[in-house]
Amino acid sequence: MTGTTTATAPVTKRDRVGWGDLAWLTWRRHRWGVLALTAAVGVVVALALGVAWRVEATGGAGELFGRWSYVSVAYVLVVAPMTIGLAIGVFWAAPLLSREYEQRTHVVAWSQDLTATRWLTGMVVLLGVPALVLSVGVGLALITLMNSVNAVMPDRAPFVPMEMPAFEATPLSQVAYASFGFALGLALSALTRRTVLSMGLTLGVFLAVRIVVSGLWRPYFQQPLRMVEPYQALGESSGGPPADAWVVNSGFSDAAGSEMPYPRQCTDIQDNRDYATCMVDHDVHYFSEYHPADRLVPFQLYEFAIYAVLAAALFALAFTWVRRARRV
């Protein structure tokens, strides 16, 4: 009887589908996306550390070749920590579910011996952890670079810890953006079930949230300190907020510190000295609103909390949406 031939063939039996199996599937399914982003991160990290090493070795940030100086390369590279969270969301998370839905392969995956939730947990952990590692890695490499550049330009350090590129490169911020980007891409992936659409929406929403939270909201996480100085002080190096402070607003004011419009009478005066005199005569003062450097950590924790809450909500949405699918 033909049935007996199969009895000799080994049939593998196990208790459950393990993490190794999920890792195999994750890698087999997403290897090109993982490799591409890892390679890009590798290039950025190598460049950043290379430039940092050169800057330290030469003791100056100016030279490289042509119009390119080390500091200008650094300015380009600092974009990486600001975009990696976006790249993770758009290229890793947004296609994660939508591509399965589009190719109908979720039906295959979820009708094997594992539930949709377990499959999704596996994918999120196995892609999410590398995503965090890559983000933090990029951030740390860029911090190294920024510190080296700052060290050789002590009189006017270009990278202030409280300000945009430096603030974003810290591990805490990197974890926040990467988690948020991943969760956002995943949730949109689950909701739209369309790869291109979810990638586009992830791009748009991520940028919008980053602009609102980091661009518009962050300066007012806490009431900025206000400093009002007479107009003359503007030209003196001793004036103004401390160099490591983050100035979020500045302008002309009266002596009491209330903002005033630019005095029109002085506009047409060509001579610098007469111009200054005119300004002083009109009682023009100069105000600055700023956050001192010691607010860095509280701000970072605050921003981390915002993105962490958003990410948690989006992850919860994605998992619930998948588990309670209304259609196959």
Added chain:
Amino acid sequence: MSTAVEAGDGAVAVRARGLGKRYRAKWALRECAFELPAGRVAALVGANGAGKTTLMSVLAGLLGADEGSASAAGRVAFVSQDKPVYRHFSVADMLRFGARLNVVWDEARARRWLARFEIPLDRACGKLSGGMQAQVAFALAIGSRPDVLLLDEPLANLDPLARREVTAELLGEVAETGMTVLLSTHVVAELSGVADYLLLLAHGRLLAGGDLDELLGGHVSYTGPRSDVPPALGEVVEARHTATQSTFLVRLPEGRPRPVVAGPWVERPPTLEDYVLAQLEATRKGIRA
């Protein structure tokens, strides 16, 4: 061999109780209750849109029920109608996938199926024809050695020869492994001898369910001269009339001897198709009324 098939005697492989599933306001499945005995090859029959795919998806665990419950004894494998595969995976990768994602995996059985249908292992699934992709999907399901195999329109998009071969191979696997099969189809003509159990679905409700031979054996088709009533006692499922002739499909009263009809009436056993079409027709009339 027979022991393998009969091992599940008395056990229930798939059970649905008051099962309901709705899409927004529309119920795709309602008050669906049945017990499919283990080791059977059951046909889930109904018109398009009757709720077959919904029932399959709920049984496969891909959709949650809105009412009632569904349960299957043991491990369930599901091959959906579109028979999806990972397009960038090679056929060998699909086997690895099956081995990785199932707690039981019978590599030899899956490979035998692929070899039987001459599917190259090194080809990317996306480069295979639709029919070949279907064979990969079947091999995956067979290799996972399920206790319950759910097949949604398994023969759709296969050519006639492949339909016959797949049916025969599938029934061979059933004979060897003793698994329970529930297959949905709207091509009733191909079911005779293939299925031994019937679940008839219309408009999301279960019209009939039970052993195929018993269901059909309880019905007779009478053909004779034009008449308003059939020549023997029983519930008329369907009556068709022409100017000179009448045909009745009658459900015989239970527990009584088979009636003897004489004279101009010819009786014959109804085919599965007669039975199914008559039942579906009856509900359609019922809904219109």
Added chain:
Amino acid sequence: MEFRIDRSSGLPAYLQLVRQVREALRLGWLGPGDRLPTVRDVVARSGVNANTVLKAYRELELSGLVEARQGAGTFVKAGLGSTDPQVMAALRARLAEWVREAREAGLEIEDIDALVRSVLGEGEGVSVR
């Protein structure tokens, strides 16, 4: 032996198998001691459900025509040639004559079939067995 299922027939598939075995016995294609094909073989070659084959074999076993031997298969126990071959031949000749007459009278095969069924139906309640 080779089984085939007529899917357009209302006769349950297992009864079709039973009938085919009985016919084979009657026509002498199968005799006592012969082994029936295994369930797996029938399934693979004729595309019928294993349960159907088992049901047919059980039916044959109950009617005393075959016996299942543990682990060896199912074997024919008794023949079905009880009618005298000469009588059979005579009956067949008369039927052939009758069919020829019917054809000459313009009856199609279906008409003949209907006529035969109606006559058979007069004699017994169950026309199919």
